Amino acid sequence: MRIQFIVEPDFLQLIDVSENQVTEVQKLAFKDLYLVRINLSHNAIERIESGAFENCANVTLLDLSHNKIDNIPRTAFDSNTYATELDLSYNLLTDLSQVFNVTFAQVLVVS
Numbered sequence: 001m002r003i004q005f006i007v008e009p010d011f012l013q014l015i016d017v018s019e020n021q022v023t024e025v026q027k028l029a030f031k032d033l034y035l036v037r038i039n040l041s042h043n044a045i046e047r048i049e050s051g052a053f054e055n056c057a058n059v060t061l062l063d064l065s066h067n068k069i070d071n072i073p074r075t076a077f078d079s080n081t082y083a084t085e086l087d088l089s090y091n092l093l094t095d096l097s098q099v100f101n102v103t104f105a106q107v108l109v110v111s
Helices: none
Strands: 014-016 037-039 061-063 085-087 107-109
Touching: none
Parallel strands: 014 037, 037 061, 061 085, 085 107
Antiparallel strands: none
């Protein structure tokens, strides 16, 4: 399942698509949205494309917990992504050092 908007929202602070059978996050999925929190938890996400979280400079919480993620490309985030809390718990990740540089996150939740 892909995330598609019926209308083009200009200003959203929170997007919650948890528990919706989302299977992938495509490049620029949140382009041109002013988001502070993104909740993609409890889905079936297996694939995150390079550039999926580009233009997410205002995001403080990114919840990707409870999915089927086994790899996140280093280029999923750009240099303007400043999420202070990143939740990757309950996924299939085994080696975060190979996934991406998590220095931007102040709180990283992995279990």
